[in-house]
Each structure stands twice: as C-alpha cells, then as structure tokens.
Amino acid sequence: MQIEKSGCPEQYVGRQPILDAGGRLVAYELLFRNSSQNDARITDGVISTMAVIGASLGELGLGDVLNGKDCFLNCPDEFFYSPALKLLPPERFVLEVMETSALGPELHCVCNRLREEGFRIALDDVTAYTPDVERMLSAVDIVKVDWKYTVPSERAALCRVFKQAGVLVLAEKVEVWQDFHLALDAGASLFQGYYFSRPEVLSSKAIPPTVGAVLEIMQMLLEDAPYRHVAAALLRIPALLAQLLRLAASGATPSRRTSRFESVDDALLLVGNDRLMQWCALLLYLSHLPDGDDPLAHMATQRAIIMERYIVFHHPKNPRLQRRAHLAGALSLLHVAYQCEAEMFWRGLWLDQEIRDAVLAERGPIGDALMFVRRCEHGDLSHYASPVQAEL
Numbered sequence: 001m002q003i004e005k006s007g008c009p010e011q012y013v014g015r016q017p018i019l020d021a022g023g024r025l026v027a028y029e030l031l032f033r034n035s036s037q038n039d040a041r042i043t044d045g046v047i048s049t050m051a052v053i054g055a056s057l058g059e060l061g062l063g064d065v066l067n068g069k070d071c072f073l074n075c076p077d078e079f080f081y082s083p084a085l086k087l088l089p090p091e092r093f094v095l096e097v098m099e100t101s102a103l104g105p106e107l108h109c110v111c112n113r114l115r116e117e118g119f120r121i122a123l124d125d126v127t128a129y130t131p132d133v134e135r136m137l138s139a140v141d142i143v144k145v146d147w148k149y150t151v152p153s154e155r156a157a158l159c160r161v162f163k164q165a166g167v168l169v170l171a172e173k174v175e176v177w178q179d180f181h182l183a184l185d186a187g188a189s190l191f192q193g194y195y196f197s198r199p200e201v202l203s204s205k206a207i208p209p210t211v212g213a214v215l216e217i218m219q220m221l222l223e224d225a226p227y228r229h230v231a232a233a234l235l236r237i238p239a240l241l242a243q244l245l246r247l248a249a250s251g252a253t254p255s256r257r258t259s260r261f262e263s264v265d266d267a268l269l270l271v272g273n274d275r276l277m278q279w280c281a282l283l284l285y286l287s288h289l290p291d292g293d294d295p296l297a298h299m300a301t302q303r304a305i306i307m308e309r310y311i312v313f314h315h316p317k318n319p320r321l322q323r324r325a326h327l328a329g330a331l332s333l334l335h336v337a338y339q340c341e342a343e344m345f346w347r348g349l350w351l352d353q354e355i356r357d358a359v360l361a362e363r364g365p366i367g368d369a370l371m372f373v374r375r376c377e378h379g380d381l382s383h384y385a386s387p388v389q390a391e392l
Helices: 045-060 062-066 077-081 083-087 105-116 131-139 152-164 177-186 211-222 227-234 238-250 264-286 295-314 319-331 342-347 353-361 364-377 386-391
Strands: 010-020 025-033 070-075 093-097 120-126 142-146 168-172 200-205
Touching: 010 045, 025 045, 025 062, 045 062, 045 070, 045 077, 045 083, 045 200, 045 238, 045 264, 062 070, 062 238, 070 077, 077 083, 077 105, 083 264, 093 105, 105 120, 105 131, 120 131, 120 168, 142 152, 152 168, 152 177, 168 177, 211 227, 211 238, 211 264, 227 238, 227 264, 238 264, 238 295, 238 319, 264 319, 295 319, 295 364, 319 353, 319 364, 342 353, 353 364
Parallel strands: 025 070, 070 093, 093 120, 120 142, 142 168
Antiparallel strands: 010 025, 010 200
C-alpha cells in the first residue's frame, strides 16, 4: 500500500550564532522567517515569536536547532505576559527586550519575575546610556550593544558602564574584523554579526493535527482526564504525538536526557498537563488546522493496534514490550507525511533505541511485528501460522 500526502507547508526559522571572546559558539539567536529567503516580513511581533517557538519545539526539534547551546529570542512586550512562556525550558532561553519596548516599572517587574523562574533577560539594540536603560539594568543579565549605530567615540564608555552594573555586554551587528577587535578591546564578552555568520534558514515540513483532534485533547485536559486516557488519545493522533515527543525532549533535565522515551506515558508525564494545554493553544493560535480526518492517522492507528496484538500473542507476559510496539506503530508512517526519509525523521525523536531499530531496520520483536503488519497491508500472510492470523 502506497500513501502520499502532498502540499504540506514548510516552516522556517532563522538561526544566527553568538560567540564568546575566544570565538567559541555559545548560543544562537532564533529569528522569524516566512520563506527560504533570508529575510522576514513581520506584521505582528507576537505571532512571529510564537511561530518561532512552534517551529523550533514542535517541528524542527529544539535539540537539533540549538545543538546544546542557549537560545536568544526576540520578545515583544505582550509576549512577556503570555502563557506560552511555559513551553520554554527557562535554563536554555534568553528573552530579548526589544528596542520598541516601553522600559517602565511594569516591564522591569515582569523581567525580574521571569529571572526568578530561570530565564535570562537581554536588552536589545542599545545605542546609548539613557535613563530608561539605566533603570532596566537591575532587571537584565545581558545588554546587546548595537555596534553599527552607536557613536564610535562612546562605545568603550558604554561597555564600561554596563560591565560596572554587573551585566554582560554583547556586541551585535559586528560586520568586519575591525569591529570585532574594537568591541573586544571595549570589554564586550559576546559577539554577533555578519563578520561571523549571516543567519541560516532551517526548515521542516509542518504536519498539523486536525482541529478536532487538538480540541479533543484540550477537552480531556480541562476535565482532568487520567493520564492513560490522554495517552490513548494521543496515540491516535500521530502528528500531535510527534510534537509531544519533541516538546518533552526540549524540557528534559540533563539527568533525564541519559534515557530515551519508551512510551507516550514517559513523554506525557515529563511535559505535564499544563504545558500540553499551552501547546494545543499555540497550535490553535498559529495555524489554520485542517478540519477533516487524516487517512494516514487512521492507518497508523491500525498499525499500532495490530502490532500490539502481535506482541501480546508472542510475548504475553511483557506489557512493556507491548506498549513499545503500540508507540512504534503509531509513529511508523509519519515520515511519509513529512515527505522525508525515515532515518531523518526518527533522528529528531527522542525515543528508545529498540523502537528506532524496529521502525528503521525491522529488528527485534517489535521489528517482527512491523514486518507482519506491512505484510498484512500487502495481503501477504503466507509466512505466518494460522493461529497468529486468527488472533489478529
């Protein structure tokens, strides 16, 4: 059986490196992009920031985007009050107060509250030491000095006063070798600009779940449905399940990153109801989600059921293996929807190696179950004994 899913939209994110004084990569700034062209047409700052979060966490995968580095993110004023902040792992993110922001007491207060939660705050596009900037220094960790638009004779004094206030200085828009060395001599600790690298554009196919599926999960969360019921529902929605796995991986603690997920329960417990609710809300906020049923999702659900029953028949006393088989079946077709090679798709999912080996190489008992279900789809059961067929 051959299934094709065409017309999947692309999602784009710009990524520009940030380096330290020794030239080591320490972070990336993630930037809104709405095409493969390295520019942005921004009509709504909040939607643009939400789009960067959605693409990075749900489609590209934060691990692949950041490669273990920190993330700088442009944040309009309204975003500092958004519940979508709950989606972000605070220890990985530096939230940038934009040059258009009103640097008043309210923003000062919310920035300090977010710092208490583990976020770092950067003041973006600073060109002079104004009273507003001075008042904000006690609420930020980093000041980004716009090297291109500062007065050359004032740069050293500007960096010095920020360092004396206890904040790091990041020289941005560093475009030539001379800019870098002048910024280094002036006391900047971090550097960003075309001299090092222009932003690169990352892209991924966007496979949104249907609006009905998202609303179903949200309703279950509102009703405090048991985890097992939510997990069972997610297994019927492969696109949302893949996003959950990426979201869970983005928020895993270093100790938790030593082991991969064995079941949807692992990911769901790590994400929690609140973050999953915020993720569903983000999907509804950003996307024109499809209304109809997804035949690929139905086929994946059938695979999951058959593979689990196959394992039940052959390994009746191994419920752990049965759960793994169900998860493998639920995700086994999703690379088709993304129109990419299975190896590339599964590389971005933080799953147990046994599950990955089964789907990519039909290895192990779960691989046997997948081989069986594929033969079922092609009507070829000649290799299997009749009791197995009867059971399934």
